[in-house]
Amino acid sequence: MTAGEAVSALRETLGADVVALPDEFGDRRVVDWSGLPGEVPLAVIRPRNTEEVAQALAICTRYQQPMVTQGGLTGLVGGANARGGEVALSLDRMNRIVEIDEVSGTMTVEAGAVLQNVQEAASAAGFYFPLDLGARGSCTIGGNLATNAGGNRVIKYGMMRDQVLGLEAVLASGAVVGGLSKMIKNNSGYDLRHLLIGSEGTLAVITRVVLRLRPKPTATATAWCGLPDFKAVTTLLTRAQAGLAPGVSAFEVMWAGYHDAVLGNLPNLRAPLGSSHPFYVLLESVGTDPVRHNEAFEEFLGAMLEEGVVTDAAIASSEAHALAFWAIRDAPGEYQRFIPNHAAYDVSFSIAQVGDAAARCEARLRERWPQALILIYGHLGDGNIHIVVDVPGLGKHDHDDIDHVIYDVTRELNGSISAEHGIGVKKRHFLPQSRRETDIDAMRAIKSALDPLGLLNPGKIV
Amino acid sequence: MTAGEAVSALRETLGADVVALPDEFGDRRVVDWSGLPGEVPLAVIRPRNTEEVAQALAICTRYQQPMVTQGGLTGLVGGANARGGEVALSLDRMNRIVEIDEVSGTMTVEAGAVLQNVQEAASAAGFYFPLDLGARGSCTIGGNLATNAGGNRVIKYGMMRDQVLGLEAVLASGAVVGGLSKMIKNNSGYDLRHLLIGSEGTLAVITRVVLRLRPKPTATATAWCGLPDFKAVTTLLTRAQAGLAPGVSAFEVMWAGYHDAVLGNLPNLRAPLGSSHPFYVLLESVGTDPVRHNEAFEEFLGAMLEEGVVTDAAIASSEAHALAFWAIRDAPGEYQRFIPNHAAYDVSFSIAQVGDAAARCEARLRERWPQALILIYGHLGDGNIHIVVDVPGLGKHDHDDIDHVIYDVTRELNGSISAEHGIGVKKRHFLPQSRRETDIDAMRAIKSALDPLGLLNPGKIV
Numbered sequence: 001m002t003a004g005e006a007v008s009a010l011r012e013t014l015g016a017d018v019v020a021l022p023d024e025f026g027d028r029r030v031v032d033w034s035g036l037p038g039e040v041p042l043a044v045i046r047p048r049n050t051e052e053v054a055q056a057l058a059i060c061t062r063y064q065q066p067m068v069t070q071g072g073l074t075g076l077v078g079g080a081n082a083r084g085g086e087v088a089l090s091l092d093r094m095n096r097i098v099e100i101d102e103v104s105g106t107m108t109v110e111a112g113a114v115l116q117n118v119q120e121a122a123s124a125a126g127f128y129f130p131l132d133l134g135a136r137g138s139c140t141i142g143g144n145l146a147t148n149a150g151g152n153r154v155i156k157y158g159m160m161r162d163q164v165l166g167l168e169a170v171l172a173s174g175a176v177v178g179g180l181s182k183m184i185k186n187n188s189g190y191d192l193r194h195l196l197i198g199s200e201g202t203l204a205v206i207t208r209v210v211l212r213l214r215p216k217p218t219a220t221a222t223a224w225c226g227l228p229d230f231k232a233v234t235t236l237l238t239r240a241q242a243g244l245a246p247g248v249s250a251f252e253v254m255w256a257g258y259h260d261a262v263l264g265n266l267p268n269l270r271a272p273l274g275s276s277h278p279f280y281v282l283l284e285s286v287g288t289d290p291v292r293h294n295e296a297f298e299e300f301l302g303a304m305l306e307e308g309v310v311t312d313a314a315i316a317s318s319e320a321h322a323l324a325f326w327a328i329r330d331a332p333g334e335y336q337r338f339i340p341n342h343a344a345y346d347v348s349f350s351i352a353q354v355g356d357a358a359a360r361c362e363a364r365l366r367e368r369w370p371q372a373l374i375l376i377y378g379h380l381g382d383g384n385i386h387i388v389v390d391v392p393g394l395g396k397h398d399h400d401d402i403d404h405v406i407y408d409v410t411r412e413l414n415g416s417i418s419a420e421h422g423i424g425v426k427k428r429h430f431l432p433q434s435r436r437e438t439d440i441d442a443m444r445a446i447k448s449a450l451d452p453l454g455l456l457n458p459g460k461i462v
Numbered sequence: 463m464t465a466g467e468a469v470s471a472l473r474e475t476l477g478a479d480v481v482a483l484p485d486e487f488g489d490r491r492v493v494d495w496s497g498l499p500g501e502v503p504l505a506v507i508r509p510r511n512t513e514e515v516a517q518a519l520a521i522c523t524r525y526q527q528p529m530v531t532q533g534g535l536t537g538l539v540g541g542a543n544a545r546g547g548e549v550a551l552s553l554d555r556m557n558r559i560v561e562i563d564e565v566s567g568t569m570t571v572e573a574g575a576v577l578q579n580v581q582e583a584a585s586a587a588g589f590y591f592p593l594d595l596g597a598r599g600s601c602t603i604g605g606n607l608a609t610n611a612g613g614n615r616v617i618k619y620g621m622m623r624d625q626v627l628g629l630e631a632v633l634a635s636g637a638v639v640g641g642l643s644k645m646i647k648n649n650s651g652y653d654l655r656h657l658l659i660g661s662e663g664t665l666a667v668i669t670r671v672v673l674r675l676r677p678k679p680t681a682t683a684t685a686w687c688g689l690p691d692f693k694a695v696t697t698l699l700t701r702a703q704a705g706l707a708p709g710v711s712a713f714e715v716m717w718a719g720y721h722d723a724v725l726g727n728l729p730n731l732r733a734p735l736g737s738s739h740p741f742y743v744l745l746e747s748v749g750t751d752p753v754r755h756n757e758a759f760e761e762f763l764g765a766m767l768e769e770g771v772v773t774d775a776a777i778a779s780s781e782a783h784a785l786a787f788w789a790i791r792d793a794p795g796e797y798q799r800f801i802p803n804h805a806a807y808d809v810s811f812s813i814a815q816v817g818d819a820a821a822r823c824e825a826r827l828r829e830r831w832p833q834a835l836i837l838i839y840g841h842l843g844d845g846n847i848h849i850v851v852d853v854p855g856l857g858k859h860d861h862d863d864i865d866h867v868i869y870d871v872t873r874e875l876n877g878s879i880s881a882e883h884g885i886g887v888k889k890r891h892f893l894p895q896s897r898r899e900t901d902i903d904a905m906r907a908i909k910s911a912l913d914p915l916g917l918l919n920p921g922k923i924v
Binding site for chain 1: 563564565566567568609610612616620621623624633637638639640641642643644645646647648649650651652653654656657659660661665677678696700703704705706709750751754757758810811812813814815841843844845846876877878879880881882883884885889893896897898900901902903904905907908909910911912923924
């Protein structure tokens with residue numbers, strides 16, 4: 001059997017409209033945002049429904065043809081790039097919002113639906129879909145599921161995993177598993193849903209999903225705080241979670257180095273405070289009672305200032321003011337402008353160890369590269385920090401030595417090498433830093449059980 | 463190899479103090495609360511640590527000796543009962559609270575820890591561990607994990623699955639997998655944790671776990687409401703979730719038949735309202751600001767009364783008053799007194815379909831058994847209802863016909879045959895009512911991948 005035969009069989013069964021060859025899909029983008037190399041797939045399959053996905057996979061199994069599923073291609077670890085020899089499966093035609101059930105508070109969507117469309121449809125129906133990340137206009141729900149996406153509101157609403165009630169998927173054999181269940185409680189056998197979420201397309205192709213919608217917050221309070229040390233930062237977090245009843249919806253910490261570098265390099269940003277501090281926190285709380293909520297927020301912040309947990313603070317007086325705070329936190333989208341060759345890391349630790357982890361990384365990087373620019377920031381409520389390192393003279397793909405410094409600290413402190421971006425190809429060789437050898441063996445056994453020929457997204461994760 | 467050789471090898475390696483024979487463990491209870499039959503195990507292994515669990519499992523694998531893990535034996539589906547020929551593994555010696563990390567908001571425990579001890583230790587440290595169920599004084603964290611336990615506070619805090627950050631377990635081979643990670647975000651490969659949670663001891667033995675602690679609520683408001691119809695019940699739910707900012711922590715609905723039967727049969731209960739209604743709801747909200755929270759709760763309830771969503775309501779004026787409301791909801795613990803031969807079901811549906819599901823079940827049961835006592839109540843916020851049926855003349859183990867009525871409705875409405883109790887042996891034959899054949903095949907493949915000899919809790923789930 002040759003790859004050519006597989007592509008012919010796919011095209012014959014599904015039609016030329018569904019199965020496009022390289023000279024037909026032309027300059028369609030086929031690699032993700034990681035900057036890692038990716039090959040042009042032998043064909044791009046664009047099914048219109050679950051049955052066509054099942055047909056395509058059954059044919060791939062018959063011809064032992066490897067396959068990679070591609071969503072919005074906004075991943076950062078090369079997880080959706082072809083290695084060579086694969087056909088690509090795109091769910092861009094399966095992008096419908098199938099149903100909104102307002103009584104049950106659910107939305108059923110096809111996996112190719114774009115995140116932003118889901119957010120907007122939820123909002124139009126009077127609900128809130130909390131998952132949010134920078135790539136919202138391009139990334140798809142299927143990709144969010146494959147990587148168990150996180151983002152800024154995990155502290156209150158959880159990861160993508162926590163937004164899913166039912167999930168339908170197709171195994172390599174073409175068998176359809178799962179379903180469009182709307183149940184919050186469902187203990188009937190192994191939870192395939194949670195196994196598939198975060199498996200980066202290596203176990204199945206997710207086709208449709210029932211999302212859980214949340215009540216729309218009608219009150220938001222946002223503050224920008226300057227703090228004297230990391231202990232004050234964790235104290236503020238603990239106190240905010242215990243004292244702000246409706247719920248902290250974001251707790252973004254920025255080390256001074258990050259704050260100073262982005263404000264120094266991006267002229268459209270303005271410092272919210274007139275003073276300098278070792279740490280800055282963007283604190284956001286949401287509720288449904290604007291008067292009581294905002295009063296309680298101000299009282300809380302007043303107490304924190306009085307106790308010295310916070311040295312200085314500004315409360316956003318308008319939505320525009322809050323957006324100006326967020327622009328500082330969202331500055332990583334502008335890195336290309338001033339540090340195009342930077343290395344970026346997405347790691348997590350216990351909340352108590354984040355300060356120590358950041359200090360160890362910074363000290364070791366500084367020792368080796370005294371001139372390095374080191375930017376540290378992240379979602380402290382989730383234990384997740386991003387570390388960005390720019391070493392003058394080091395090229396874009398010349399980060400191996402920096403990788404080792406960061407992932408050594410991750411291993412020493414029992415952290416994770418991937419908090420929210422996934423493993424893909426980029427971090428595959430570092431997986432033993434975060435997982436036991438016995439875990440990786442178990443993962444391989446599960447992979448073999450569900451995809452015995454190893455056809456789905458080969459070379460990723462395990 | 464014989465079972466005798468396996469037991470001898472276990473005893474030789476682990477010692478007579480760890481491996482007890484039937485004449486030594488005497489009248490130790492070895493069956494769960496389901497009332498289903500269970501055999502006396504060949505031996506009871508009581509390891510002191512993870513290493514001894516690993517040794518025991520490696521020996522079982524070497525001798526192909528089946529094994530069943532037993533926690534507090536409070537399950538309701540026979541999931542922890544021996545079928546005959548197994549050794550039992552009890553984690554009752556591994557019941558320690560290993561560490562509380564107040565900054566990270568985590569508690570590390572051994573899997574044999576009793577739920578109530580975990581709740582009390584969390585409270586003593588200024589935190590809240592939200593999982594709660596009637597068996598709290600006997601059930602263990604390991605059992606809660608094996609069954610992905612639910613309970614009354616799922617609407618706000620989620621299932622047992624949502625309380626776990628890190629999990630260490632031993633596979634049948636004796637390999638230790640997972641670990642004591644404290645990370646909220648950790649996307650590094652397949653999530654074995656979520657696969658093992660809810661697998662009822664068929665894939666691994668969970669040994670230690672890192673639990674997530676929550677801020678302790680300092681304000682609680684509780685109301686007892688009478689409502690005119692089921693539509694009003696779902697409206698109250700939607701409005702409460704959108705309007706009560708700090709968070710609805712319980713939304714327990716009771717059909718009139720339940721209310722009238724328990725109040726008529728249990729003289730210690732008092733009706734909270736002077737009037738009769740088709741539906742009753744116990745609504746609870748928690749927060750951290752007693753004044754604002756309780757004011758908002760009263761305002762909300764006033765609006766619901768004014769709009770006619772709620773016909774009559776009583777707000778608890780004290781903790782004792784709230785406990786009197788809860789006593790009505792917790793009356794199922796007293797069923798033995800007046801319906802000792804009842805059949806009990808734990809099913810779930812989309813929230814929108816709960817009313818229809820209950821009506822269908824009741825109509826079909828009533829058609830066949832006009833004299834039946836039918837009690838319906840449950841956690842509407844989770845789509846989970848309990849249906850209790852007592853047919854005069856039908857014995858305790860004579861429920862097959864009732865099973866079929868309930869599970870037929872479950873299948874018709876795409877519901878789940880087990881919302882929170884699990885499958886065990888009791889519901890194994892009904893699993894195809896809730897899961898596709900392809901799902902069950904995938905579950906079998908995963909079972910074979912992780913436990914190739916089928917030694918762990920044989921005959922359960924799949």
